[in-house]
Amino acid sequence: MNKSLRCNRPHSSPDTWPFSDPPTLAVITTREVLSRAASILLAAHEPDGSWTFLDRDDWTQDDLVMICFEHIFEIEPELHPLLLRLPTGRALARDAPGGAWSALSWPPMTT
Numbered sequence: 195m196n197k198s199l200r201c202n203r204p205h206s207s208p209d210t211w212p213f214s215d216p217p218t219l220a221v222i223t224t225r226e227v228l229s230r231a232a233s234i235l236l237a238a239h240e241p242d243g244s245w246t247f248l249d250r251d252d253w254t255q256d257d258l259v260m261i262c263f264e265h266i267f268e269i270e271p272e273l274h275p276l277l278l279r280l281p282t283g284r285a286l287a288r289d290a291p292g293g294a295w296s297a298l299s300w301p302p303m304t305t
Contacts, residue, residue, distance in 0.1 A: 223269075
């Protein structure tokens with residue numbers, strides 16, 4: 195994926211941005227997360243290096259939007275330090291907003 199988005203909002207300077215991915219990297223989330231109608235319950239660093247931030251597991255393609263990576267931290271600030279250490283192929287999940295985050299392999303194994 196590794197695409198950048200053009201946003202009308204200011205971004206962090208590359209000198210102060212702590213991630214190897216740029217702040218303008220396109221990441222996937224849902225319309226509900228973007229509008230803050232729902233909280234992120236899954237933050238996945240996909241095996242291909244892309245990022246996904248979901249609020250539920252029954253989403254459809256029409257529910258998904260792309261936003262700049264940096265804007266995720268305006269929505270869920272507590273994710274910032276947790277994602278700094280999240281390698282590709284791993285995810286953080288929680289059962290409810292405000293709940294504790296658990297690390298897991300990503301994508302989940304299916305049988």
